[in-house]
Amino acid sequence: MNDLRETEEEFFVYLLNSLLEYQQNPQIIYPIFQANLDKLTVDFAQRLRAVEPQIRDSSPEESHTLAIVLLWLSNLILEFPLGDKTANIAIAKTGYQCALIFYTRETNPLAWAEITVNLGITYEEDPQADPVQKWEEAINCYQKASQVFTRTTNPERWASIQDNLGNAYRNRQQGEAEINLQQAIQYHQKALEIFTSENNPRLSGMSQHNLGSDYLALSRLNIANNEQYLESGIKHYEQALQTLKREVYPDLWAMNQLSLGNAYSVRLRGNPYENYEKAQQHYENALSVYTPATNPYYCQQVKAGQARLNQLKTDSNRETPEESSFVIQVLKLTLASDGDQQKVFPFLEKNLDQLNQNFIDELVSFISALEKEKSQINIYQAFMMGIYPFSSLMMTFPKGNREINLDIAIAGWKIVLPFFERSQNYNLPSDFSSLCGIIKLELGKAFYEKYENRWGELDVNVEEAIKYFEEGFAALNSNHTLDRELYGESRISCRVKLGISYFYRNQIKGDPGDIEKAIDTYKLVLNSGCQENTLQWVQMNL
Template sequence: MDETRAQAYLQLIHTLLDCPNGDEPQILQDNSELLDRGFLEACELVAENLAQQGGDNGANFLRNLASQLAQFIESNDDPESENPQEYANFILELLQAEGDSNSDIKVIYPMLAERQHLLNARFAHILPQVAQNLIAEHPDAIEFIVAMIENLSIHINQFPRGNRSKNIEIAITGYQIVLNNREPGSEKYAQTQNNLAVTYSDRINGSRADNLEKAIEFYQAALTVRTLEDFPEKWAETQNNLAAAYSDRINGSRADNLEKAIEFYEAALTVYKLEDFPEKWATTQNNLANAYLYRINGSRADNLEKAIEFYEAALTVRTLEDFP
């Protein structure tokens, strides 16, 4: 998006955050020309920044607003005007490219950018049909097919352009297809559960509280396979992700959620040793510092001392020279 429009989005967001309760509908009506996919992306970016700074109320307001506006924008997109076969062909081309290029984003991203207008609800609706047809036609290649669908889902989820909320919904659909075609309890099954959890943590549509509960559920399910004994590094990764989800959690007691987050971060550090995983160690030290910064239980003075201690530990790796 151009810089002028981006600034207009931010100005509208700040106006909505600062206005008296009840004035929002009129403000939105007066600025209806700005209510598009770019505005939804701006809402999510500002919400993420607010959440990181402890502004949960503002973050939740923006996410709920974006969810409601997404439905409005979706209803005005008229996906019926697009040819379903065009979507099917596009999906097949993407899956072919995933396989041929060994899932190289230098190949996949330009394809997504060229036809990003097709990354919408219709794409998510047709993806399962294409997958079902491919599996029926090539029953001996199911593992390869679902692997390409998972790689495509990862790429669409991480694609920096288009409508963020729609990209996430497509990724969730793709991961569900993969999960339905993998052996429960397998290593790859747990991998997909973890991917689904990450995506639900970032989800814009739906209730933020419900999305985080689903993320926690998928992380915990992944940990039944990703055990400390069998997959220590994956176990630590999921512990760290679970800690982040509890740090953001809306349901339950805020104090209890932060205690669980601290517990999971500390668990991750039993694997993420400084000598073995210096960058991940430093990131987890920083995350743990954040948790202590906002901790409710215990002495406020002691919590701040611990936060400072963890931040300073992180800075032994995150130096100005290496990670400015």
């Protein structure tokens, strides 16, 4: 352990010295990052905290040196494409926070404002941040920075911050969605008062695209004029294409093609066939840039859009009793909103009486029938992509009957689990199979909660909890992608619940082996760097 710490300490000193010598030179620093990915961890971010007292207490020259080195480190790792995204963001965030000890608004307002903007970006991109609070933190940073970078003193930097504020308000979870989106529109319109296709075609096109996304998000709300909002969104996307040319900005051009595909796929005005053809063409355009090798995430986004488009086309050509099914309405809303709880939860709250055993039976029956229709494979895949986020939503839905909510989530997870296990059969990206481990841990959590509340057959629930926890962790240990996906306290919490489940099973069956398994599981928790309250609980129960 001491050797390991010395090695990490040596790397820390080596990295800071390299930054001091080569500054923000990615050609020198990025290979150092790449050769030491195992050391660029969340613990490394905590190690940076040790520099805080030195910045506060050293001479002005030494404090400046430390602050600027941490600033360079943060700027570089924020854009670094490799390694653990969570760790990279944690390091960047900590570095910016330490740098702000030296760079204050009073002593160096421009540097302070620039760092504050970047700090806002780290809040946005932090995978482990609270999904509600992170947007509040980001907005706060951007608003502070805009007090220094004003429209009068630095119009282009001010306009960029308006763009950041617009994107943050579009994604904001706190407050009313419509009000947030209207605010986002105002910010992006302000940015376009500065950025024009003549003076800055790239940023002008990006602002037009962002404005289109604001209107598209508005059109998805159950409010008046949503059809007109969609038309406005399409207009701004098409304006963005006037400046974001493929030969100059291929990635931004492809992003705009994807957005236009999404917009035309749900358009109500005009000829439905023409809308379908336009959507399909825009998706194909996007795929000419986004490939599984160069950009797997956005490539999958396009393919998911195509699957939804084919589903919508098929649905519009048939009339069946299923069209009015509450199950299908819920899944369509989940797909259309990308699993946005601000859109799905209000709909569920209005229909609590339909969240019952009959819902589960209809869901299972509908998917089973759809799977057998070989000609409907794209629709089947689209609905499976909807069941996955819907099951996650039911795990956190705060209204209605909690037992029923858990049963619905369990049914959904059990439906999608074999689908993701056979992902290669549907030409899906290979990393989809890694989701199986996450799904199994979610199933373990659901059965554990049922046992804790004495719902259903207790012996069955505890057996199912143990089974899925064990299988989930087995997948976790064999898949590095999964290890990053289910991270930190969420993973530790599942491990603790597995230990408790062994103890519960011992109470039911009296097998002393379960006590040994519980002890071994708790020991793993103790070695995983858990939070203090979890640590104390485990130590008390060992």
